[in-house]
Structures are given as C-alpha cells and as structure tokens.
C-alpha cells in the first residue's frame with residue numbers, strides 16, 4: 467500500500483524526501499482555492515511566481531496578473547487572492563492565462579519541486595484529488611502552505627479530510643502527522659465553518675473584510691478538476 471504523509475509547514479520540507487512521491491500542495495485560505503476556482507472559471511493556465519516584480523512583468527506577455535501580500539491585493543495588478551475575483555465578472559478571465567504570486571501558496575508550490583507530480587489541492591476539489599491519487603497509487607505527501615512558515619488549522623484539516631477519504635487505499639497510520647490530522651478532521655468536520663472561526667487566518671480575513679472567502683473555500687467537491695504544476699505552469 468502506498469503511504470500518506472503530511473508536512474505541516476514548508477519549513478519542514480527538508481525533512482521529507484519527495485522523490486518518486488506525489489506532493490499535494492494545499493493553501494485553503496486562499497491560494498489553492500483560488501487556483502482551482504480560476505481553472506473552473508475558464509482560465510487556461512496559471513504561472514506561480516515568488517516575486518511581485520516578475521509577476522507584474524507577465525502583463526507584457528498578455529497575462530492577467532494576480533498578486534497578494536499580507537492578504538491585500540498588490541498595486542498595479544488585475545486580481546488579488548480571492549476566489550471571487552474569478553467569479554464576480556469584474557475581470558474577464560475566460561480563456562486568459564494568469565501570473566500569480568501570494569504570500570504562502572506560491573512559495574509552497576515552488577518548494578515542492580522535487581516531487582514526481584505536484585497536485586494543487588483544496589476542499590473545492592477534494593474528491594477529484596482523492597480519485598486522482600487513488601489512480602496514481604504512489605506515496606503521497608500533503609504539503610501545507612501554512613502561514614509564513616507557521617502551522618495552520620485549515621491546511622491541516624484538508625490533509626485530514628483527504629486522508630479520511632483515502633484510508634482504504636493508503637497507509638494513513640505510519641505518520642503521527644496524518645494521525646493527528648485525522649483526529650483534527652473528525653473533531654472539525656461536523657461544523658467546519660464554526661471550527662475555523664477560531665483560526666488565525668479566518669480572523670485575518672475577517673479583519674480584511676473578506677468574510678465570504680472562508681465560507682466559499684471550505685465547500686467540498688465543488689469542482690471536479692485536478693490542477694497539476696508542471697514545467698512552470700498549473701493546468702487542469
């Protein structure tokens with residue numbers, strides 16, 4: 467049986483050997499939820515950047531630019547980090563490519579480069595990711611983007627939810643991280659929204675008046691797509 471492990475923060479990635487494994491990068495609030503939503507809304511592909519300047523420069527190549535720092539949309543770009551940016555019609559996204567940089571999510575994607583395949587996970591595409599992993603039948607590491615290197619509840623809960631769906635097909639008992647995430651998921655699942663109200667990121671989003679984002683990002687199985695980060699691009 468393939469193994470299922472969880473890396474609670476990108477800072478812990480040096481302890482993991484991603485070679486020959488599938489990395490599922492997750493940043494529920496909000497980068498990977500926005501990536502999944504962008505592709506569902508008709509974006510052709512996304513290119514994640516670490517730096518703002520490189521991201522902004524992609525406008526010259528016809529890209530829409532999406533950039534966020536500390537939760538706020540950066541100056542001089544088309545979109546921020548809210549999934550609603552791809553849904554509300556203020557910017558026409560259908561058929562466009564997007565250059566993206568965020569505080570935590572794009573960093574986690576780049577730091578997972580050693581993996582055999584890098585999958586973008588969110589509650590929004592939880593079932594599609596689970597089905598894809600079952601099909602690949604390889605060892606999995608969920609890479610939680612966390613917040614500026616710190617552990618965060620929402621990404622860990624995604625790891626627990628994914629482990630719960632894969633318990634019959636993967637060894638989810640070998641790592642304490644997975645066992646802890648499964649327990650956390652069991653505690654939170656009956657009222658995920660209520661549970662997450664206590665989390666630091668939800669408090670940050672509420673402070674930024676991005677109240678609807680959490681409610682949207684915790685919807686499960688909203689989209690049946692599996693974004694993969696390969697050769698610098700994220701495509702479905």
Ligand SMILES: O=C(O)[C@H](CS(=O)(=O)O)OP(=O)(O)O
Nearest residue numbers: 496497536537568569570571
């Ligand atoms: O925009 C977000 O949700 C975060 C930034 S912060 O944690 O709110 O400062 O970025 P992400 O890369 O999606 O974690």
